[in-house]
Amino acid sequence: MINPFETEDRAAFRKTMADFIAAEVIPYVDEWDEAGEVPWELHQKFGALGVFSFGIDEKYGGLGFDDVFLRVIYSEELAKCGAGGVGAAIGGRNISIEPISRLASEDIRNRALPEIISGRKGSSLSITEPGGGSDVANMKTTAKRDGNHFVLNGSKTFITGGMKSDYFVVGARTGEGGLNGISLFFVEADAPGFSRSPLPKKMGWWASDQATLYFDNCRVPAENMMGEEDRGFLAIMNNFNYERVSMMASCVGGMKACLEDSIAWAQERETFGKPMIRHQVIRHKIADMSMKIDATEAYVNQICWAMNEGHKPVAEISKGKVFATQALTWVANEAMQIMGGAGYLRGNRIERTYRETKVMAIGGGSEEILRDLAVRQMGL
Numbered sequence: 001m002i003n004p005f006e007t008e009d010r011a012a013f014r015k016t017m018a019d020f021i022a023a024e025v026i027p028y029v030d031e032w033d034e035a036g037e038v039p040w041e042l043h044q045k046f047g048a049l050g051v052f053s054f055g056i057d058e059k060y061g062g063l064g065f066d067d068v069f070l071r072v073i074y075s076e077e078l079a080k081c082g083a084g085g086v087g088a089a090i091g092g093r094n095i096s097i098e099p100i101s102r103l104a105s106e107d108i109r110n111r112a113l114p115e116i117i118s119g120r121k122g123s124s125l126s127i128t129e130p131g132g133g134s135d136v137a138n139m140k141t142t143a144k145r146d147g148n149h150f151v152l153n154g155s156k157t158f159i160t161g162g163m164k165s166d167y168f169v170v171g172a173r174t175g176e177g178g179l180n181g182i183s184l185f186f187v188e189a190d191a192p193g194f195s196r197s198p199l200p201k202k203m204g205w206w207a208s209d210q211a212t213l214y215f216d217n218c219r220v221p222a223e224n225m226m227g228e229e230d231r232g233f234l235a236i237m238n239n240f241n242y243e244r245v246s247m248m249a250s251c252v253g254g255m256k257a258c259l260e261d262s263i264a265w266a267q268e269r270e271t272f273g274k275p276m277i278r279h280q281v282i283r284h285k286i287a288d289m290s291m292k293i294d295a296t297e298a299y300v301n302q303i304c305w306a307m308n309e310g311h312k313p314v315a316e317i318s319k320g321k322v323f324a325t326q327a328l329t330w331v332a333n334e335a336m337q338i339m340g341g342a343g344y345l346r347g348n349r350i351e352r353t354y355r356e357t358k359v360m361a362i363g364g365g366s367e368e369i370l371r372d373l374a375v376r377q378m379g380l
C-alpha cells in the first residue's frame, strides 16, 4: 500500500535498518534464540544507528529531534526477523529512556543517558509486581523517606532486561492507596538492598531475559526520585504510549514476514497437482492477511502523524494495539496453516513469529485492559 508518510528521509532510514538487520541480525536469530541472549555488541551497534536516541537532547548524545515514524520503522523492520526476543533484548531499554530523559535529575541524565542510548549499558522499566501487572494503581512496593534517602521495599517481576540492566526506573508507593500515591525512582543495580533473579524459561521472547527484582530496605538518594512525588502514575501511563505504538509496528513487521514467507511457500509447494497458490482457499487466506496488514499499517500511520503533531491519542493507541495484536495472532496462525508440518519445525520466521504472538497480547497493556482504557477515554 502506498504510504503517504514515507518521505525520502524515512525511506532511507528504513533501508538502513533493513540492510543492517539483514546483515547483522537475521543470520543469527535462531542461534541467539536457542542461546537465550544476544551478544552485547549488538546493543552498541543499534545504539550507533540512533534507535535509542529519538527525542533525546544532543547534549546527552541524543539525536536532538523526534519522529514517531522513525521509531516505528525501527520496530517494524526488527520484528521482521521473527524473533521477538531479539527485539525485546535490544529495545527493552526504550520504555525506560523516556522517563529518564524527561524526569530524572540533571546529574542522572548527564551520567546515565549517554551510556544507555549508546547501548553501552542497559536500563529497564520496572512496574509489574508478582501480585499483578494490570492494576498499576494498586502497586505494593513502597518507598519511604529517611533523611536524604528513600528506602524501597517490595518486588517487581517480568522485568525485561532485568538481569543485565545497570539502571532501573521503578514505580513505588510513596503516598496513599491508589493512583495518587505512586512515584518513580531511578535505582542502580549496585544500590544496597537490591537483588534480582531470572524468570524461568518462557513460551517466546527466548533471546531476552526477564527478571524478578527484590528491594529489601533498598536505599536510594532522595534526588533519585523522578518527577513529582505521588505523580508517577500519570508518567507511567504517558510512557505507555510509545511502547504501545512500537508494539503495533512490531505486529506489522511480524505480519509482513508471515505474508512474505506464506506466499513464497504457496508458490513453491504443490498439492493436488498444482502450486498451492492456485487453490482458492489459499488465495483467500493471502488476501485476508494482506487486508489486516494494510489496516494495521494505516492505523499506525494515523497515530504516528497525530503524535508528531503533539496529540496524545490514547484511545486510538489503546484500540490500535488491540487491533494489531489480534491481527498478528490471526495472520501468524494462517501462515502456520499454509506452511503445514514444515511450519511446525523450528528455524523459520513463521514458527518464530507464531510463538511471539501471545506476549504481544499481554505485555504493555493486555487486550482486556486496553479495551477498558479505550472505553474510558470515550467518557464512559
Ligand SMILES: Cc1cc2nc3c(=O)[nH]c(=O)nc-3n(C[C@H](O)[C@H](O)[C@H](O)COP(=O)(O)OP(=O)(O)OC[C@H]3O[C@@H](n4cnc5c(N)ncnc54)[C@H](O)[C@@H]3O)c2cc1C
Residues within 6 Å of the ligand: 124, 125, 126, 127, 128, 131, 132, 133, 134, 135, 157, 158, 159, 160, 161, 205, 210, 359, 362, 363, 364, 365, 366, 367, 368, 369
Ligand atoms: C515477556 C514479558 C515481558 C514483560 N516485560 C515487562 C517489563 O519490562 N516491565 C514491566 O513492568 N512489566 C513487564 N511485563 C509485565 C506485563 O506488563 C504484564 O504481564 C501485564 O501488564 C499483565 O499483568 P499480569 O501478567 O500481572 O496479569 P494480571 O494483571 O494478573 O491479569 C491476568 C489476566 O487477566 C486480565 N484482567 C485483569 N484484570 C481484568 C479486568 N478487570 N477485566 C478483565 N480482564 C482482566 C488481564 O488482561 C490478563 O489477561 C512483561 C510481561 C511479559 C510476559
